[in-house]
Amino acid sequence: MWPKTLYARILGKRIRTDRLPSHVAIIPDGNRRWARRRGMPSSMGHYRGYKVAKQVLDRLWDLGINYVTFYALSRENCLRRPREELEAIYRLLSMAVDDLFADDRVRSGEVRVYFVGDFSLLPNWLREKIYSINEATMRNGPHVLSVATCYGGRWEIVATVNNIINSLAKGDNTAKWLEEDSFRKLMPLGQFPEPDLLIRTGGEIRLSGFLLYHVAYTELYFTKKLWPDFDEVELYRAILSYQSRERRFGR
Secondary structure, eight states, X not given: OOOHHHHHHTTTOOOOGGGOOSEEEEEOOOHHHHHHHTTOOHHHHHHHHHHHHHHHHHHHHHHTOOEEEEEOOBHHHHHHSOHHHHHHHHHHHHXXXXXXXXXXXXXXXXXEXXXXXXXXXXXXXXXXXXXXXXXXXXXXXSEEEEEEOSBOHHHHHXXXXXXHHHHHHTTOOTTSSOOHHHHHHTXXXXXXXXXXXXXXXXXXXXXXXXXXXXXXXXXXXEOSSOGGXXXXXXXXXXXXXXXXXOOOTTO
16 A cells, blocks of 8 residues: 555545556666765665665556566676676676575465566576566466567567567477567567556666567656655656556557
């Protein structure tokens, strides 16, 4: 339940439970800027951002929003960020896997965890941890947490095409003729519903390669708040903004 004080802080409006997004995607931008402004190392911003991500995830699941996708690291991040910063983020991702394995909802089979991305860019020890939670929770539900790590929308499209080419070369003709929907289902993230709402923090107004194929009709919400300052009020604003829009899907 949302705290009663929240309604007064947001003009007395309430979220309509009959118009909730089923899938929320998030670009949690601004961790490094948040840390810099406080004279802290970037690792402290990422740590704070991880804590906020856990709180936001809990709120979304409390509302009954079953599909949540976080953009943890872009492929470009994994190729270009300083090694020291990446190592700190990798440790946080490792902590996240441990926390998820210990979470009662995961242990009871309520939550599926699905890391997706170009794992060839990750250190072996982290790659193995990611594979382990993906495999251990693959039959869980109804909640699904996707974590895009060393991910790029172009990478996902190219990886899908390469998989189809390899299948055809091996004599598997099941993907010989494709429609848009069947192509999407072959994509790493195509097994889940497309996002209804995408939230980006940090003031940037771009997608940065996130879910390029999947967000054709996604409602976008941009906020200047840095991710470590993102709170229940801003999440509430994002959902209210989504509910105020008429989704026409090209009609």
